[in-house]
Amino acid sequence: MTTDTLPADTETVETAAPARPHYRVIGTRPVRPDGVEKVVGRALYGADIYLPGTLYGKVVRSPHAHARIRAIDVSRAAALPGVKAIATAADLPLVEDKILVTGEGSVNQRYQSMNTLARDKVLYHGHAVAAVAAVSPHIAEEAVALIEVDYEVLPAVIDVRDAMAAGAPVLHDDLRTAEEGRKLDGPTNVAEHLRYQRGDLARGFAEADVIVEREFVTATVHQGYIEPHATTVLANADGQITIWCSTQGAFAVREQTADILQTPISRIRVIPTEIGGGFGGKLTVYLEPIAALLSRKSGYRPVKMAMSRAEVFAATGPTSASVIRVKLGATRDGRITAAQAELIYAAGAFPGSPVGAGAGVIFNCYRIPNLQIDGYDVLTNQPRAGAYRAPGGTNAAFASETVIDEVCERIGMDPIEFRLRNGVREGDYRATGPVYARIGLRETLEAARRHPHYTAPLGGPNRGRGVASGYWGNWDGTSSASATVNPDGAVSLSEGSPDIGGSRASMAMILAETLGIDVTDVHPRIVDTDSVGYNDVTGGSRTTHGTGWAVYDLGKKLIAAMSQRAAHLWEVEPEAITFADGVFSCGDHALSFKELAGRLGEAGGPVMVSTTMETTGAGPGFATHLVDVEVDPETGKVTILRYTAVQDAGTAIHPSYVEGQMQGGVAQGIGWALNEEYVYDQAGRLVNASYLDYRIPTALDLPMIDTVIVEAPNPGHPLGVRGVGETPIVPPAAAVANAIYHATGIRMTTLPMSPPRLLEAILAKES
């Protein structure tokens, strides 16, 4: 979700050739089509659906981090008046291994089933064990307290280093480490070991004049969306299931629910509501299959479920804690000769941490002739890691970008100059393999160096400035859309990408641009899974690229269809019709799109077109951030004084929403850098499952975040679009750490860099 703000001190930097085409709508800042209903409070979110006869579902959750379930006794709860259904894992069918790609990683549906309701063991504090539906939420709550679960408590493991150690409690007896295409022997918590290699590491380090090697530790953090997960599900006696929910992907909810319930996918219809933030956390299902079970078992009554904030923290995907080691060698003239990294990411209770994505982020900004990256996906007694905005990227960049800052200091080179000397450009290999097409890293570095922020005086003691760059690969994926032309000339656009960042506005703009009509004459709507072709999730920064491309294609098809109608009207061949600047013409005949729309009745009838595309060519996003901080040396508290984010958007369709994404990513990155962390007790129980004690930044903790949009068009997209949502969360933790170093002389290697940690480091340095 984007928090739109007043226009920042924004500058749009047009880069060198090829020149950007002249756009009429793209690049302007129209009011968003969903704005009014959100401002007046009419927009319907996940918890706003009320059907006659609705029951309220609540979940029984594990009080232990790791335990065997000996028995579940539901008799007392079942006897409570008003209780209509109770579900446990015994009601779920067994699910075979099936890997589902979500766009921000992948999930095994067998594990999804085990996560939905614990079968034999609970694997984390908060793991769902049973659920109740009752005529009121209060009765459901009382019934939850009456369900007795007999646990055999097992030792728990939270830290990845402990989880990898010999003799560690093992979460899944059948798990074997996947390594280079084979499975290793023996029970383990290490689900996967991956490796990227290039060149000769030893020779590369031998050529270096300076080598910096550091170990970093980062905490578990949550996406922190404001709207908790919520759904209403109605199962019918004929096998149909209708799901209303707040999600980033209605089709993903449909497929996951179908797999978990082993129900035909076409019998499920998912109606996405408005979504109050997702950031990757609403790509997978938690409540929907449970509510469907309860609906069936209650005699097909609608069941509404909404998580409390504590449940959101305890049981929905946070992103991985990690331990990362980085070693980097460079020559005195600022050339990277070799780099090595080891990334250990906590997956939580089931395999699937974003360690692969982290391995991509860690060195992908730079040309590195000799490198090795090892990644480990490690299970811990925590909720299964979910995707979170550039999953795995912020912690990876925290490690590599602070090591680069240290190398720059050691060789006495300006950090932007160093990055320009080593930064990737078109034709370079990524550390993780493929060759880059046109990219904009260097443009962001140059714009940052030119920005007045970079040379402004710091203006006081205990202040420092930090620089960091960041990469995100972005995703393309499959999108579908359809459109009908109304008699008044307006176009109704149906699409299937839930709008978490203003995408409806961008889609309307792309269609308006293509058709030569006003943006206010496009009415975009996010529709249900029976009403539009398949759409991948809103994730991987893919929507403006993938759905935008589908909508662009839809516009071309609409023009072709409308040209046919014009040909019919003027009794000419369709090929004789030309379309330019929103006007269909042939000889002396000319009609605007709107005029022609009004005459479709006499021109061969209504027009409706649809499209479905497997898009390609996602352009990687790059950013360079500048930040000034002040550190109170007596308390360890960091104040962010000034922040400037520079990012390549390819083509910014709606610049306000590009800026909103940049500012939102920075805000979350600052939270991750300074205060956000899951706190556990000795038994592995989460103790800070509230916004009081899980400290995301408030409005008073952030300065205005200035943005600079750079446009290096993506050659893989017809409009040059690159995804912009995730890249801006990658640099902030590193940028803030570098600024803290320049303010205090202390290199922080642990996230968050919270007051007690920084104070401890300051006092240690003083003594």
Place this chain on the structure above:
Amino acid sequence: MQAFDYVRAASVEDAVARLAASGGQAYVLSGGTDLIVQLREGRRSARVVVDVKGLPEFGDLSYDPDMGLLIGAATPCWRIAADAAIASAFPGLVEAISLIGGVQIQGRASIGGNLCNASPAADSIPALIVHAAVCEIAGPSGRRSLPVEEFCIAPGRTALQPGELLVRVFVPPPAQHSGAAYLRFIPRNEMDIAVVGAGAAVTLDSHGERFVAARIALGAVAPTPLYVAEAGAALAGQPVSPDTIAEAARLAREAARPIDDLRGTAAQRRHLSGVLVRRALERAVERARAR
């Protein structure tokens, strides 16, 4: 949330009678900013909730430069902070109560509730302690008074006996050449509970160069808000100087008995006790000299 009975008390005597009859399963409701949340989250359970907001004495707010300040236990914080004469006479108290929640919470929250919730980290209590405030308590055997530093006895527990409730808080008028301050440390700039809170009140001589008296209190470093009498006593008669202030801060740091918890570490709290007491004393001196 479990069902409970709601009663609007008709009088102080009525409230006392209902509390006394409840067998310890009744709670007093004024603003409800702590109580309702705790009931909803299952952290407290009540059979009956007795609402005292409507009782005249509980909404009292009066200040007289000779008589002092009288605050009803249910008087919302915003009324106290919005009163210019009170803000001018008790800037340290007003800066403490202004920290309690945002605008909506300020409209409901009361210092009576803050006292009765008895959080070790309550912001208003160290400020009330340094002002030598006194609690007026009603109970089955009439009224009694208790110094505010004796009101909290453990986390979430007060000196109130069965059937008793807090009616008003009395704050003596500020002496000439006096000033006070309350500071807290939180990791963010809002929406947090004090990692450490520190209140200081000083009375200086007419030249503003020597301490006549001082009171110092800490929050969030012990099971209850902590009155550090020895730190204030050490300043009496001493010149105002960085050394004397540092010594008082050292004594406060020594008095702190902090623990590690999710909001901070013991070492951090001990260190911050000294830093915040020093800063609060400096601000209180500044205010005393400006008066």
